[in-house]
Amino acid sequence: MDLSPSPLARTFPELPSIDGVTLRVARAGYKDWDRADLTFAELAEGTAVAGVFTKSACASSEVEMGRVQVGQGSARALIVNAGNSNAFTGHRGREAVEQIVAQVAKALGCRDEQVFVSSTGVIGVPLPRDKAREGVAAVLQADPCGWETAARAIGTTDTFTKGAGASAMIGATRVELAGFIKGSGMIAPDMATMLGYIFTDAAIAPALLQEMLAKANAASFSCITVDGDTSTSDTVLAFATAKAGHATISSWDDPGADAFYAALLQVCRDLAQLVVRDGEGAQKFIEIAVTGAASDKSARHVGLAIANSPLVKTAIAGGDANWGRVVMAVGKAGEPADRDRLSIGFGGTWAARDGQPLADYDERPVTEHLAGEEIRIDVDLGMGDGRATVWTCDLTHGYIAINADYRS
Amino acid sequence: MDLSPSPLARTFPELPSIDGVTLRVARAGYKDWDRADLTFAELAEGTAVAGVFTKSACASSEVEMGRVQVGQGSARALIVNAGNSNAFTGHRGREAVEQIVAQVAKALGCRDEQVFVSSTGVIGVPLPRDKAREGVAAVLQADPCGWETAARAIGTTDTFTKGAGASAMIGATRVELAGFIKGSGMIAPDMATMLGYIFTDAAIAPALLQEMLAKANAASFSCITVDGDTSTSDTVLAFATAKAGHATISSWDDPGADAFYAALLQVCRDLAQLVVRDGEGAQKFIEIAVTGAASDKSARHVGLAIANSPLVKTAIAGGDANWGRVVMAVGKAGEPADRDRLSIGFGGTWAARDGQPLADYDERPVTEHLAGEEIRIDVDLGMGDGRATVWTCDLTHGYIAINADYRS
Known part of the structure; x- marks a missing residue:
């Protein structure tokens, strides 16, 4: 299979020789x-x-x-x-x-x-x-x-x-x-x-x-x-x-x-x-910042639950500000969370605060943000001081194409 | 979005009235x-x-x-x-x-x-x-x-x-x-x-x-x-x-x-x-039978690790007898396992026994089996008496199409 370079690729940097x-x-x-x-x-x-x-x-x-x-x-x-x-x-x-x-x-x-x-x-x-x-x-x-x-x-x-x-x-x-x-x-x-x-x-x-x-x-x-x-x-x-x-x-x-x-x-x-x-099929690079968790470890688990959710990853692939899927992923992480303290944002815009959609939520800047290649999701659990940042990519048709017939 | 019925659909059965x-x-x-x-x-x-x-x-x-x-x-x-x-x-x-x-x-x-x-x-x-x-x-x-x-x-x-x-x-x-x-x-x-x-x-x-x-x-x-x-x-x-x-x-x-x-x-x-x-985008129904686990619960965890693996699910979608991905999923399940006791089969044919590919492994019946709609994966851990059967579907382009633009 001939693969074109990921749209998120970076040029190989100039690196110095290392003596030894x-x-x-x-x-x-x-x-x-x-x-x-x-x-x-x-x-x-x-x-x-x-x-x-x-x-x-x-x-x-x-x-x-x-x-x-x-x-x-x-x-x-x-x-x-x-x-x-x-x-x-x-x-x-x-x-x-x-x-x-x-x-x-x-x-x-x-x-x-x-x-x-x-x-x-x-x-x-x-x-x-x-x-x-x-x-x-x-x-x-x-x-x-x-x-x-x-x-x-x-x-x-x-x-x-x-x-x-x-x-x-x-x-x-x-x-x-x-x-x-x-x-x-x-x-x-x-x-x-x-x-x-x-x-x-x-x-x-x-x-x-x-x-x-x-x-x-x-x-x-x-x-x-x-x-x-x-x-x-x-x-x-x-x-x-x-x-x-x-x-x-x-x-x-x-x-x-x-x-x-x-x-x-x-x-x-x-x-x-x-x-x-270079995630298989990746079209978007996603940074997920979790704050307000019970501990740093708990924050990392919540972040990875979001980052591993096929439903979140496909929503981002589709440019869909479907923060409900982020709620779902937080809920399934098995970490301390309280629906009514949870806040979720995309690209610096909060979509939901304290367990409810924002009354004056303007989806336009979020939609614009999601149209780009570098996506930021903020999740505040409102529970404690734990924080972590995790990184993933979106889930696209490219992932299926690569993996449904890799071995040959 | 207009969805055609799953190829795995079943006709609604005749059901009796229930008094009350x-x-x-x-x-x-x-x-x-x-x-x-x-x-x-x-x-x-x-x-x-x-x-x-x-x-x-x-x-x-x-x-x-x-x-x-x-x-x-x-x-x-x-x-x-x-x-x-x-x-x-x-x-x-x-x-x-x-x-x-x-x-x-x-x-x-x-x-x-x-x-x-x-x-x-x-x-x-x-x-x-x-x-x-x-x-x-x-x-x-x-x-x-x-x-x-x-x-x-x-x-x-x-x-x-x-x-x-x-x-x-x-x-x-x-x-x-x-x-x-x-x-x-x-x-x-x-x-x-x-x-x-x-x-x-x-x-x-x-x-x-x-x-x-x-x-x-x-x-x-x-x-x-x-x-x-x-x-x-x-x-x-x-x-x-x-x-x-x-x-x-x-x-x-x-x-x-x-x-x-x-x-x-x-x-x-x-x-x-x-x-x-009716799994989103499903083309194949997959039954995974795990035996020889340390306990029934352990067997279920191993089965679900396989069933949740995107790499296993895409391999099945592609009709690829890639049992190496099953090994990978067993390894990541976090349950007692020993590489050198592990056996894996598809549709009743063992591909690997006791941690090694079978010397006389004939892939043809497996490939035929994987071309069908009803897939069976057998995993024997060789550790104990625990057993479980779990069910899932393959991961296809249909899943991406449905979920990249569901909300509308």
């Missing part, structure tokens, strides 16, 4: 296509790693191994296979990953657990070991490439390549962050969604990097949804090469820790929103 | 349409009532009142308004319902709490009191009508009228059950979904009737989903007029209790499945 990170791509031929589908990031000795993974009970071997590997905190290589997720393939899938790990570890002279592998694509077909072996051999010899080339090589149904960067000052030292991500369907909230990789030359102790990534994940990747479905392979990894030369940050109280976290959160949010912008 | 139940319809004109939209069921003195309602935190006034009313156990009248759900309308909505209740109670000479009201349609617009008053006056004078006429008058986006019946022997006495229902979208599982009404001439004590209805609900209306969305108005009421003449059944141990429950369950299941058959 070398990217290469090759063609393993996991599918019958004429493109690079195997990506290799070589990481300098001393690189710290952190990761968040799908909570699926049926996770892939890559995820099972990655969950264990991050515990030892160091990384030398990342391999990403595109076109075959290798999930639900039993021991044959596991063996394929172990083969890749051994091949890369031998070439780099590092330990097996320092080699991280991700795979994305169709579930249930074991990764072909011959193609993987030849592909890894080729990628180890390939010329270095840039961020956009690597970002493109990890994509599957993505309609545009997705990257984001940021920088932070740690004392007098400027550190850089660069990341790329793939994902457009099977995106759900209660986990680290899709495949995303963030690289920095900052020196961050692994335990702190893990804390920071988990915290940033809760306010970024865990706040987006396309279709409420949860992949068996979702992974976000952060690699810190420590090449910038500043003293290692190992505590939230260390100088520069806050600045680095702010930059990391920004990259995570930017990458997460790019995935929503 | 008189049906009438009238046109209140809640919307600008040329059809009856106000339904009245007059119930004989001594009619017992039971009800299950939406769990929405933003339920309508009708639901709030109904939840209280069923507690006293007797009913004399049911009024159903179609075209306006009266939900999220604050005190004005409440006053409209109280007006209807007072008007009907006065006409029948009964207590207010014996008059049950439901409303269905757009959220957020108070039920117009003038139209309600004139409509109720008209329906009180209208000629009695049959089941199908009443069933049609409660419909909104329904594409066909839905009814079901059954009978049971209580000692030497044959009792009859007849019911009708409306609903095709905003159907979700963790509650009594949509508007459904079941009438019987059996004599069942209100407390037992409530127990029976709640139990039957758990295995029928709570096992269906169209889009995972939960209405603010969903209601199922059962009325037992006691006109059949047998001794009142007040305990599960009384003679005939099991037979009556079996008939009640059958009617609930038939009505629930009819709603799925």
